[in-house]
Amino acid sequence: MNASWIKKKLQKQWRRWRRRSLTLGLSSLVVAMVWVSMYLPDKVQSLLSSTPPVAIETLQQYQQSEGVDKSADPNFWNELNKYKQINEVVVRHSYVCGVEERALGKLNTDEIYNLLNEHPTWKGQFEGQGKVVLNETIPDLSPTCKQRAYMSMDKDGNLSLFDGPPEQEKVIRTFFQLDINSLESSLPEDALRHLYDGIRIQDIDEYNSVLSTFSDYARKG
Structure with missing residues (x-):
């Protein structure tokens, strides 16, 4: 995959992540309340x-408890x-x-x-x-997850979901190991720093977007 194209994609994603707000979460809550009152x-x-x-x-x-059969x-x-x-x-x-x-x-x-x-x-x-x-x-x-979840890199170089800021080291899910060399050579400096500091995850679209973006940097084998 062309490194220049990936870099442009990450820059675009980075700008979009910085513009996210709580508006979507509030809208979803209003829709849910209306639905409950009607049915x-x-x-x-x-x-x-x-x-x-x-x-x-x-x-x-x-x-x-994720593996429990419900x-x-x-x-x-x-x-x-x-x-x-x-x-x-x-x-x-x-x-x-x-x-x-x-x-x-x-x-x-x-x-x-x-x-x-x-x-x-x-x-x-x-x-x-x-x-x-x-x-x-x-x-x-969940509303709780929207309030506290971050995606970042854990101490072993894995893209992970955290309960709270990554420095608290409360990993709740690990997705895949990242190719650090490829990340550092392709990511803009501010986007790389943002990944290390933790990307706030406030809705399912953001969750899927971060996973999709960094899957290009998953270590092979």
């Missing part, structure tokens, strides 16, 4: 609006029919980066059926006696 049943809507989401894991803890129990519907009232219902939002939960309290089986019918992408499962978790997979970064 959820009155009782559950009230619960959702009065109970803020809770980050059940830090970004570092999320990495450790798929729905194939016998979930049969198991649900055994109960008239569920002791605890939780909606779990699993993001590309981060996991959050929202407690709905006690719901009867009809209300759980209605929720799952209205949200066909949600998957129900039991966790313990009388506790139902409704799992939703969201192709985005």
Whole structure:
């Protein structure tokens, strides 16, 4: 790949990263609130609006639990029919980066059926006696991740996702090893310094953009 072309691409990406703001995150929040108010049943809507989401894991803890199978129990519907009232219902939002939960309290089986019918992408499962978790997979970064995530190079030369500034060394995900010599010979000085200091990741587009850009500098073999 032409080194001059890559350098121009990185310079363009660098300028775009510096212009990013929190506007997209705020817009997404407004859209989500409107959607909830239109479609959820009155009782559950009230619960959702009065109970803020809770980050059940830090970004570092999320990495450790990432391999856990969160798929729905194939016998979930049969198991649900055994109960008239569920002791605890939780909606779990699993993001590309981060996991959050929202407690709905006690719901009867009809209300759980209605929720799952209205949200066909949600998957129900039991966790313990009388506790139902409704799992939703969201192709985005969690609000917590948007507030704290950085991409930078770890001490071993890997492009990594960090919980907080890279100097805190809280690596939560490692992507690939970087070719340092190629980076230093091709990147503009300010872009290289920005990579070492940490690139703030505030939305999924930025996350994918940084990965795509630096994949050109992944070490081969």
